[in-house]
């Protein structure tokens with residue numbers, strides 16, 4: 001796996017600090033609220049597991065699995081719900097926990113569905129943001145861990161073709177690994 005990584009972009013240590021800071025901010029903002037963390041599978045699994053340990057206020061968790069039809073490195077905006085939430089959103093302060101905000105199409109679609117379920121509030125927390133790639137202009141993260149350039153990154157939950165999720169850091173994937181499959 002290591003031979004496919006161009007460079008380590010965020011080390012394990014750096015990620016730990018980023019997640020710690022996010023957890024602190026969220027804990028301050030959600031005092032006396034009905035916090036429900038919604039992890040978007042599968043990419044946010046490591047981030048969710050670490051972030052919830054840094055949150056010091058009571059919270060509930062739930063999982064949603066969506067698949068965006070894509071060519072491996074770019075999402076199309078057509079999203080299918082593979083697993084829906086179990087918890088009713090009525091009166092909940094929903095915080096979406098996402099791995100990366102790229103074009104924004106996946107979260108834009110998710111937001112439009114979840115807003116019809118009457119949550120008390122709705123916010124987005126993303127570990128990584130690629131602002132230069134945004135195609136949905138009014139979609140932003142309320143909490144964002146770090147920015148990444150317009151490169152394909154893997155590790156810490158993020159995949160290419162379902163692989164590399166188990167790397168403990170975020171690395172830039174060598175273009176030769178996927179260039180024959182897209183563009």
Ligand code: IMP
Nearest residue numbers: 043075101102103104105106152153158
């Ligand atoms: P969006 O709909 O374009 O914002 O894409 C969001 C989803 O695409 C993310 O939740 C990821 O699953 C995937 N994605 C986007 N960029 C990357 C990347 O650089 N590495 C791995 N997955 C990515």
Ligand code: MG
Nearest residue numbers: 040041043099
């Ligand atoms: Mg994802």
